[in-house]
Amino acid sequence: MLRDKITEFFVELDDFCNEFSSQLKHVPVLESSPVKSRNRHGKLSDSEMMSIYLLFHYGQFTNFKHFYTQYVCKHLGDLFPNLISYVRFNARQERILLPLMLYLKYKGLGxxxxxxxxxxxxxxxxxxxxxxxxxxxxxxxxxxxxxxxxxxxxxxxxxxxxxxxxxxxxxxxxxxxxxxxxxxxxxxxxxxxxxxxxxxxxxxxxxxxxxxxxxxxxxxxxxxxxxxxxxxxxxxxxxxxxxxxxxxxxxxxxxxxxxxxHRSVKGFLVNLISGLTAYCFFPKKPSLNITPIETNQLCLWAA
Missing domain, CATH: 3.30.420.10 (Ribonuclease H-like superfamily/Ribonuclease H)
Structure with a gap:
């Protein structure tokens, strides 16, 4: 079941990340910073990192370090062939904050x-x-x-x-x-x-x-x-x-x-946004048995 869910997460998020990257190319670049920085693709893509975070928040685990080292690295290696160390994963987590927020804003909310x-x-x-x-x-x-x-x-x-x-x-x-x-x-x-x-x-x-x-x-x-x-x-x-x-x-x-x-403010934000995004994927949410009808009134369904 979890393997099927990680596939669903990745397909949805990878499509969004590709669209986000294509739109980002049309954004005008401001003055370049005097500090040089590398802009190369990592071994683990942003959509893969986002999928791993969402799988953690889906409700099966309580400790992210144990989840990543003992479950993802040992049992999901065929789905993520380019896994990086846990320390490196934490160091790169802030790069997925913006795409996660945009996905939740424009795709996840009802x-x-x-x-x-x-x-x-x-x-x-x-x-x-x-x-x-x-x-x-x-x-x-x-x-x-x-x-x-x-x-x-x-x-x-x-x-x-x-x-x-x-x-x-x-x-x-x-x-x-x-x-x-x-x-x-x-x-x-x-x-x-x-x-x-x-x-x-x-x-x-x-x-x-x-x-x-x-x-x-x-x-x-x-x-x-x-x-x-x-x-x-x-x-x-x-x-x-x-x-x-x-x-x-x-x-x-x-x-x-x-x-x-939490060890950083950005880590707190990534944890919060990925948790809210994972909730949006829940197939069954708390709900009321009511539906609006054409007369703009409410019709109560039988429980």
Missing amino acids: KSRGINYIDSTLLRVCHIKREKQHRVFKGVASKGKSTMGWFFGFKLHLIVNDRGELLSFYLTKGNVDDRNIDVMSAMTKDIFGKLFGDRGYISKALAELLFQDGIQLITKIRKNMKQQNLSDVDAILLRKRALVESVNDELKNICKIEHTR
Whole structure:
């Protein structure tokens, strides 16, 4: 099964990398740097490296070093005849960051269907007690607080549709509020219809801003707030907000986008983007049994 999946990854990514390379040739070159650098092809192509990363994040392994040295090198040598050492592989990982991000942006993300869910999840980079002595993300990550307590790291903001497909994502420092206007504006550019969130997104100014763009923000209410005038369908969909939490759970526990062993910021980004991309290849995602019909209403399917 894994061998079939690696073939699927490689075919898809190799086609994209070839297209990306052809488009890159037409980009005008800026002033050349005084520092000379070699621009030769490596033994292991970018599409092969990206395929290996996606296979790791597909959910069968938890430690990348053990995965590469004990599984890829020993059992996938016929699929990757030009494998390099683990140290060299890590040294070259930053070169695949840009093509991975572009693939996720233009090929991996889904499309809004009018029913959208938003949530944020924390990404710890170290234990909170080691915050002051942490060096890798010093000046980059920050201290924040969630319902689970204090943490040091980042926040990943996600919007998914009713099929569990990623629509947009945004990475911020840990102390950035979920209702940040700049973050919400950037994430909802291609979103329409209804956007369901938890109490952390309660904001009159945010709701009015999104309404101007054709998006209705629907959130749970606090105990001291007046009851909302929601339709039966909206009330049901609001109770299904656990969908986006299930997506966050799969990203962390299956795709392993969070761990505290990073040795560089670029390595953290490669791990995050490849995990999000691997999730897009999942054949079965958390979803709701609903479908829009021609009357712009919602028809609930039988469970």
